[in-house]
Amino acid sequence: MNTLYIVATPIGNLEDITYRAVRILKEVPLILAEDTRHSRLLLEHYSISTPMESYHDFNKEKVTPKYIDYLKTKGDIALISDAGTPGIADPAFNLVRECVRENIEVRAIPGPSAMITALISCGMPTDRFRFENFSPKKSAQRLHLLERLKENADSTLIFYVSPHHLVKFLEEIKTVFGEIPLALMRELTKKFEEHLIQTPSALLAHYKERTPKGEYVLIFHPQGKGGL
Template identity: 45%
Template sequence: MSQTQAGTLYIVPTPIGNLGDLSPRAQQVLTDVAAIAAEDTRHSRQLLQQFAIQNEVFALHEHNERERAQAVIARLLAGDDLALISDAGTPLISDPGYVLVQQCRTAGVRVVALPGPCAITTALSAAGLPTDRFSFEGFLPAKPQQRRKVLTALLEEPRTMVFYESPHRILATLEDLAATIGPDRQMVMGRELTKQFETYLSGSIAEVMAQVQADSNQQRGEMVLMLAGATLVESDVDVATALRTVAILRQHLPLKKAAACAAEIHGVRKNQLYQLALESDNT
């Protein structure tokens, strides 16, 4: 008796606003699979109806993913092809799915990810901030004290930072950005991406905050905040001297400890000094 061939789990991005962004391949996969796991079945059924896709849809979200993952894998192992979608954009990017995909990998189930809509890359492409290196930070904590703590820890992050934010917290988050990062750091806020009222606000944190405060329309919809990374403020001479100290200390200490000691000695930023030392190793 031949063994049943396991099915495939397809990770299918869905539009973040414009329905025209659901690719022909995504439509075909959603039509062909045995069933679709959706973050919100009511929301997803409305989307699927737009494309006359009438497949079975079942709920898989952050509150039930761990308990349902094994049942989903059982279907896959029995030969069913399944698709995973989120409310909008690419699944697993600040959305459920990590647990299921991880367990599929463990079980030897094939996972195929389709390219498609994602708010991060859409926003960065139009922001005009450096994109050769960036850090995605997801949603900031809802509580002000925890949010400020996270932002303070990112003060010296040299890469462009990307955050998701919701309408009811946008003003508080902008105020916390100004208080922790400083009002002069450059940023871009993308809102309602791919939709009718898509807008980008750019300038310093203070300037973007003033625009949002002055126009209530800018406080509606889904937002992506992009923050310029920190820049070196120390003189080239100070940094060069500190790097020489790092080189000496590395004969006796790990790089991270050597960079921290050298930063304290010369009064430069340890995170940036550590990064520069790493880059010099690769040149």
Template identity: 45%
Template sequence: MSEPATLYIVPTPIGNLEDISPRALDTLASVAWIAAEDTRHSARLLQHFSISTRTLSLHEHNEDKRAAMLCHRLLSGDDVALISDAGTPLISDPGFVLVRRCREEGIPVIALPGPCAAITALSASGLPTDRFIFEGFLPVKSQARSNMLSSLAERTCTSVFYEAPRRIVDTVRDMQRVLKERQIVVAKEISKAFETYISGTPQEVGDWLEAEAVRQKGEFVVMVSPAVVDVSAIPPEAMTLLTTLSEHLPLKKAAAVVATHYNLKKNALYQAGLDLKSGLA
């Protein structure tokens, strides 16, 4: 029996076609098949770079069936590349079922580095990047979305979301109601001609979006600043113990020990420790 071929995870541009890497182009041209989220959409990219590799669709409605078929082809010796409509596959896009099955079947999986809207937006947002949580898309229904946003009240790291143009205003207005004056940053049309970053309170950002209908069009990344930790609310003896322990333990572990000892919130202590290290407290 022949050795299995390789599944390549290939990021594609999120706007500017020049962002695709030479390695990605070489891979797309050399594999036997390209599994694309939407073959019609991907055809424009492939035609632009004169790539004639055969394509087939792989999306949320057919991934189970396609995963079985592609694993059979891979086991038979055909290299396969997985792409999404834009950015890095599997990041709020299909592909997990296929990759998991390949791993189970012993098929090599190689991921190429490349464009990702969440990371690109975060790096230019001006919000803390040392710790962040990517949440994908927020719930569609307002109540579920509000419940999700409520969980950010005490989160001490930056939160990153994707949002669709038809829901962007509703989402930001929900943030205004739930998160009040927390700072947010909305990035739209990253790497495209009308790339825009708008930051402020949810009310300020919502007002900006509603001022002109065209501002509500495009692809959006929404980022929420960390909760501000009131270090003065942490007992001095707890801070002293945290400082001492963090000289001998990782900060996260030290914060957990102090939180248990003084019945405090671990995230608040962790953030306070970060602030101490950076000279902010």
């Protein structure tokens, strides 16, 4: 039986990839990627010429049976995301689930993850944490989520946040939790990486002077533990 390899790739710095990941990407007959144009830069950097096809949120339901059949009858597949570890905030789960159901071997090739990279370098408690993925787009949904999380305030919370929603989300956190320490991590492993460990009010003042840009991970403990 062939194998589906879940291959972690860099979240910014192209040097953050393992020897094993490069070897697997070179050896498999097919790579599945969220955005083939984006992933082509990584493959070219490491002289990987393996054929690549798209696997993303908009086609996953349609093409998953095709790749299950490929794994059964043709060969191995390596699955990569745009950045980091597949299966975290991307469509990899669908293909992995079907492989498990069909008794197809799945092997993870570990590596970078934005949420773990942010968590271990921000000073917030790491013994218990909860990943909430991207914050909801609508304010009412975000407030409802924050109120619900406040009722179970025993874990550090991790969010991916769009720059378009960042300021409103900071205001909502201030409304629900008050002036607790927040860790706002931007552009992790990239040239302009930035760590801001401040209160909601201080961060709001910071972004009155500048427009949010880049990719953000926001971390805090509902009881105000860690950070400042």
